[in-house]
Every structure is written in C-alpha cells, then in structure tokens.
Amino acid sequence: MPKPLILIIDDDHMSNVFNSMIITKYYPQVQIHDTTGASEAINYLKSDTSDKPSLILLDLNMPVMNGWDFMEEYEKLNLGIEVVLVTSSSDIRDLSRAKDYNDIKHYLVKPISVKDLKEVMEVFYK
Amino acid sequence: MATKIHEIYSSIINAGLEENEALENKYRLISINKFCFFCILISSPYLLIFLAINMIAPYILILCAHILFALVVYLNHKRLYSSGKFLLLTTTALSVLFISLMLGFNSGFHLYLYTAPLFVFWLFDIKEVKNIVLAVVIYSIVYISVFIFKYYTVPFYQFDFRIIGLDMYSLNMGLNLVLLFLLFYNYSTYYKILSASLIQKQKHLESEINKRIESDDNTKKIFQELSKSYSSLEQFSFIVSHNMKSPLANIKGFLSLYDKEGVDIELNRKVIGYIENSTVSLDDTLSDLNYILRSQKKILDKREDILLKDLVNNIKISLATEIISSGIEVFEKYDEDLKLNSIRSILHSVFFNLVQNAIKFKRDNIKSTIIISVEQDSEQNIIKITDNGIGIDLQKNEDRIFNLYNRFNANIEGKGIGLYLVKNHLEMLGGTIEVASIINEGTVFSLKIKK
Numbered sequence: 001m002p003k004p005l006i007l008i009i010d011d012d013h014m015s016n017v018f019n020s021m022i023i024t025k026y027y028p029q030v031q032i033h034d035t036t037g038a039s040e041a042i043n044y045l046k047s048d049t050s051d052k053p054s055l056i057l058l059d060l061n062m063p064v065m066n067g068w069d070f071m072e073e074y075e076k077l078n079l080g081i082e083v084v085l086v087t088s089s090s091d092i093r094d095l096s097r098a099k100d101y102n103d104i105k106h107y108l109v110k111p112i113s114v115k116d117l118k119e120v121m122e123v124f125y126k
Numbered sequence: 127m128a129t130k131i132h133e134i135y136s137s138i139i140n141a142g143l144e145e146n147e148a149l150e151n152k153y154r155l156i157s158i159n160k161f162c163f164f165c166i167l168i169s170s171p172y173l174l175i176f177l178a179i180n181m182i183a184p185y186i187l188i189l190c191a192h193i194l195f196a197l198v199v200y201l202n203h204k205r206l207y208s209s210g211k212f213l214l215l216t217t218t219a220l221s222v223l224f225i226s227l228m229l230g231f232n233s234g235f236h237l238y239l240y241t242a243p244l245f246v247f248w249l250f251d252i253k254e255v256k257n258i259v260l261a262v263v264i265y266s267i268v269y270i271s272v273f274i275f276k277y278y279t280v281p282f283y284q285f286d287f288r289i290i291g292l293d294m295y296s297l298n299m300g301l302n303l304v305l306l307f308l309l310f311y312n313y314s315t316y317y318k319i320l321s322a323s324l325i326q327k328q329k330h331l332e333s334e335i336n337k338r339i340e341s342d343d344n345t346k347k348i349f350q351e352l353s354k355s356y357s358s359l360e361q362f363s364f365i366v367s368h369n370m371k372s373p374l375a376n377i378k379g380f381l382s383l384y385d386k387e388g389v390d391i392e393l394n395r396k397v398i399g400y401i402e403n404s405t406v407s408l409d410d411t412l413s414d415l416n417y418i419l420r421s422q423k424k425i426l427d428k429r430e431d432i433l434l435k436d437l438v439n440n441i442k443i444s445l446a447t448e449i450i451s452s453g454i455e456v457f458e459k460y461d462e463d464l465k466l467n468s469i470r471s472i473l474h475s476v477f478f479n480l481v482q483n484a485i486k487f488k489r490d491n492i493k494s495t496i497i498i499s500v501e502q503d504s505e506q507n508i509i510k511i512t513d514n515g516i517g518i519d520l521q522k523n524e525d526r527i528f529n530l531y532n533r534f535n536a537n538i539e540g541k542g543i544g545l546y547l548v549k550n551h552l553e554m555l556g557g558t559i560e561v562a563s564i565i566n567e568g569t570v571f572s573l574k575i576k577k
Contacts, residue, residue: 012372014404018379025383061368063533063542088371110372111379 005051008034009041009070010059010086015110019057019086022112027121038062038070045077056083057108071101084108084120138163142202142210158214159202162195184228191221208257211250215261219268358550365530366415373408377401414543418530421547424471425554431465432473434509438498441477448485452494456481460500466507466575472551477511479544480571484513487535489566502577506557509573517565527561 006023010016016034023030033053035041044050056074060067067085074083085098085107098104105123108116139159143152169188176185194217201210250257384397438458442449449456466473481496488494494514501508516535518527526532528549531542548571552559556576563569 012376014376014400014407015372017400018376018383021383022379063531064535088368088375110375111382113382 003031005031005053006055007053008057011062038065042073057086162198223268369411373404376404427469434464454494457497479548480511487515512570514568518563
C-alpha cells in the first residue's frame with residue numbers, strides 16, 4: 001500500500017514548512033506535497049501522473065486565487081477528497097461559507113497544535 | 127388695578143383657546159368671546175335704566191341674555207365650542223326677535239338688527255354645512271315670526287300681498303335682504319380666496335418637503351462616505367492583523383517543535399532558522415504598516431502649483447534604473463505648462479506607484495511603452511497612464527484591485543500595497559481612480575483630480 005499523501009496549499013512558505021514539519025513529526029508514514037499557489041494545486045490535482053492525495057490542507061487568504069476560488073475550481077474536478085481549512089484566527093468570521101462545500105469537514109487555526117492535528121488525522125486514518 | 131382688569135379681560139376673550147389650533151379657528155373663537163363680552167358690557171347700563179323706571183319684563187330679558195352670553199364664554203372655556211356657537215346663535219336670534227317686538231313695527235330701522243344672520247358665516251367654517259343649515263333655519267324662524275307678528279291682524283284666508291304695501295317697514299326689510307345676499311356673496315368670494323391661499327400653502331409645504339428630502343439626500347451621501355471610509359479602515363486593520371498573525375503563528379508553531387531537551391540539535395538548528403525567517407516577515411509587515419500610516423500624514427503638507435512636467439521628470443529620475451534596465455519608453459502627451467494645484471508628496475507617490483507597476487508588469491517580447499496623457503474639462507483634470515503590459519483580469523478582480531495586500535500575479539514579486547496607496551492617496555486629494563484593462567494588451571489608469 002502506498003504512503004498516504006497530504007496536499008498543503010498556503011501562499012506563506014514558512015507556514016508550509018511548519019505544517020509539513022509537524023505532520024511528519026507525528027505521522028512519519030505520511031507523504032506531503034506542498035504548493036504556494038492555489039492554481040498550482042489545481043494543476044497538480046488535474047494531472048494524471050501525480051498521486052492523488054487523501055487529504056488537502058487549505059489556507060483561505062491567498063493572493064491571485066484565494067481559498068474559496070480554489071474550492072470553486074476543486075469542486076468541478078469532483079474528486080471527493082476531504083478538505084481541511086487551515087486559517088489564521090482572524091479569518092474565522094467568514095468560515096460560515098465553508099458549509100456550502102461538502103468536502104470541507106474541518107478547520108484548524110494556525111499554528112496547528114498537536115492535539116488538533118491528531119483529531120483530524122484520527123478521523124482520516126482510523 | 128388696571129393690570130388686574132386687563133388680566134380678567136384677556137382671560138375672558140381667550141377662554142378655551144388652544145395653542146396648536148389653526149389660526150383661523152383661533153380668530154373665530156376670540157371674536158365670539160369678544161362679542162359676548164361687549165354685548166354684556168353695552169347692555170349693562172340698560173339693566174340699571176329699566177330697574178330705575180321699574181320695567182321688570184325687559185329687565186329680566188336682558189338679565190337672561192347676559193346669563194346666556196356668559197354661558198357661551200363658559201362653554202368655550204370648557205372647549206364645548208359647537209354648543210357655545212349654537213347658544214350664541216339662538217341667544218342673538220331671540221334677542222333680535224324680542225328687541226324688534228319691543229320697539230314695534232313703525233319705522234323698521236331696527237330691522238338692521240337682522241343682519242345678525244351674518245353670525246352664521248362668522249361662527250362657522252363653510253365646511254360645517256349641517257351647522258350652517260341649522261343656523262339659517264333658526265334665523266328663518268325668527269324672520270317668519272316677525273312677519274306673522276306684523277300681519278297677524280288679518281286672517282290667513284283673507285291675506286292679500288297688497289296689505290304689505292310699500293311702507294317704510296317693508297322697504298327696510300327688502301333692503302335688509304339685499305344686504306344679506308351681498309354679505310353671503312361676499313363670504314363665498316372670501317371662501318374662494320381662502321381656498322386659493324390654501325392651495326398656495328400646500329404648494330409651499332410641498333416645496334418645503336422637497337427641500338427636506340434634498341437635505342436628507344445630503345445626509346445620506348455623507349453617511350455613505352463615512353461608512354465607506356469606515357469599512358476601508360476596518361479592512362485595513364483586518365488585513366494588517368491578519369498579516370501580523372501569520373508570521374506570529376509560524377513563530378509560535380516552530381517554538382512548539384523546538385526540542386527543549388536539546389537532544390535533536392539538527393532539528394533545533396533548523397527551527398531557529400525558520401523562526402528567524404518568520405521574524406523578518408513580521409518585521410516587514412510592521413514596516414509596511416508604518417509606511418502606510420506615515421504616508422497618510424502627507425495630507426498635512428501644503429498645497430502648491432505643481433508643474434506636471436517637473437513631477438514626471440522626478441519620477442523618471444527616481445525610477446531611472448528600472449526604466450533603463452527594462453527598456454521601457456515613457457511618452458508624455460500633455461501641455462508642458464500644465465500645472466496641478468495639489469500636494470506634491472502625494473502626487474509623487476501616486477505617479478511613482480503607477481509607473482513602477484507599468485514597468486513591473488510589462489510584456490517581455492514587445493517594445494514596452496507608458497503613455498502619460500491629460501484630458502481636461504471644466505471641473506477636473508483627467509490624467510491617464512496607459513501601458514501595453516500584461517493587463518489585469520478585471521472580471522475576476524475588479525472589486526479588490528485596490529485592496530491592501532491583494533496581488534494579481536503569482537509570478538511577479540509584490541506586496542499588494544502599491545495600488546492600495548494610490549487609491550488612498552487620490553481619495554485624500556478628493557480625486558478618484560478608475561482602471562480599464564485587457565489581458566495581454568495593456569492597462570489604463572484614469573486619475574480624476576479636481577482643478
């Protein structure tokens with residue numbers, strides 16, 4: 001069985017570094033692919049050669065194509081991959097929009113804490 | 127003493143007066159009260175005379191009339207206006223009847239007392255049709271009674287109109303009727319004038335209302351402007367806090383990964399490096415904030431006449447390195463003597479940002495140009511900065527193109543501050559900015575600045 005893959009989308013490079021670090025520290029079996037642009041992530045998901053991730057961590061506040069724009073494009077692909085929003089606490093007020101998307105099941109506040117991470121991962125890997 | 131009498135007098139004539147009553151009704155009420163008061167005052171000496179010559183019947187009649195007149199004022203005082211009016215009507219009518227009977231039918235001069243029906247129109251508004259009809263009926267009864275009293279000597283079936291004859295009495299009666307007709311005619315004319323003045327009043331009111339609505343519109347405008355600047359302020363603070371939280375969250379996160387036991391030296395070295403990076407980005411955000419806030423202060427600089435040519439030259443000098451290395455060419459299409467009355471530092475910042483953007487977003491495989499042109503109308507200068515660069519997808523980004531920290535091209539470095547500042551600065555000057563763009567053809571920014 002191949003390693004489970006997580007796709008991380010965040011324009012802030014440092015955030016991606018941290019998220020990868022904390023995930024691999026507690027779930028070393030997980031493979032991570034990170035991108036700093038939403039359109040890049042869409043291209044990745046579209047391409048046939050790349051492995052399909054089993055989880056997407058998505059930042060909302062991004063330039064050019066923000067998290068919601070990504071969700072619009074993503075829904076067209078009809079992949080059914082579960083999406084977890086990773087947001088700064090100041091974005092929480094527009095989280096109500098998340099209800100419109102079936103694939104968004106969780107959200108995490110930056111920085112991801114070990115406790116929250118375990119909660120999310122348990123759901124996906126039990 | 128005199129003031130005391132005046133007090134009593136004014137309390138009588140103002141009996142039942144209400145502050146918010148229409149002016150016309152106020153006059154009507156005061157007239158009625160005055161009339162009653164003077165009737166009592168004028169006929170008071172007769173009371174004494176009749177008493178002195180021992181004529182009891184007229185004495186009692188006058189006393190009754192006094193009481194009735196006083197009752198009218200009392201009813202008005204109790205705000206029973208219509209009862210007061212009717213009492214006055216009947217009292218006057220009956221008084222007229224009795225006086226005419228007492229004086230006999232010789233000359234008929236006293237018939238001028240019958241002008242009393244004038245009260246009908248004096249007491250009531252013409253709209254109170256029922257009351258007027260009732261009053262006219264009362265006066266008709268009085269007239270018919272007088273008529274019967276004069277001619278009752280002849281039995282009804284023997285009545286002949288020739289009996290009436292052309293004596294002084296019937297002549298006066300005829301004159302009297304003409305007078306009444308004239309009065310009525312006069313009143314109806316008065317009513318027409320009144321309604322005309324009412325229409326005028328209504329028009330005045332309408333224009334007043336329109337004025338109010340207009341001033342309401344102004345208030346709305348101010349409110350809209352205020353809420354606009356409030357929401358831009360809110361957006362500003364939201365964005366700044368977001369951009370400060372992000373590196374802070376990273377620092378916090380990396381600290382949680384730091385191995386406090388100091389066993390994993392390799393990890394700790396990496397973590398410290400990342401914390402350092404995040405600290406730098408936090409510092410950058412703070413400097414941006416500081417820069418934006420400082421640039422808001424430029425509004426305090428003095429206004430002056432600025433030669434546009436000079437301004438553009440200064441921009442070209444400031445951006446000389448970029449202009450030369452990018453090979454972009456700047457064309458100026460405006461009058462060399464064109465002056466703008468404005469704040470130099472703000473205009474400099476606006477032009478600097480727009481020209482810098484045009485250089486930054488140029489297309490690689492063509493000859494890049496920037497055209498600065500000016501159109502004028504009576505109120506404003508419209509400055510257009512046109513480039514033939516990569517363009518902006520306005521369909522997607524129109525709403526947020528001037529927002530803070532919004533970027534539209536992932537490949538080209540930028541912070542998303544420039545256009546925010548441009549719009550902000552122009553608004554400080556009372557100007558506006560519009561953008562038109564076609565992807566892979568170019569972008570036009572139109573700055574409208576009041577003369």
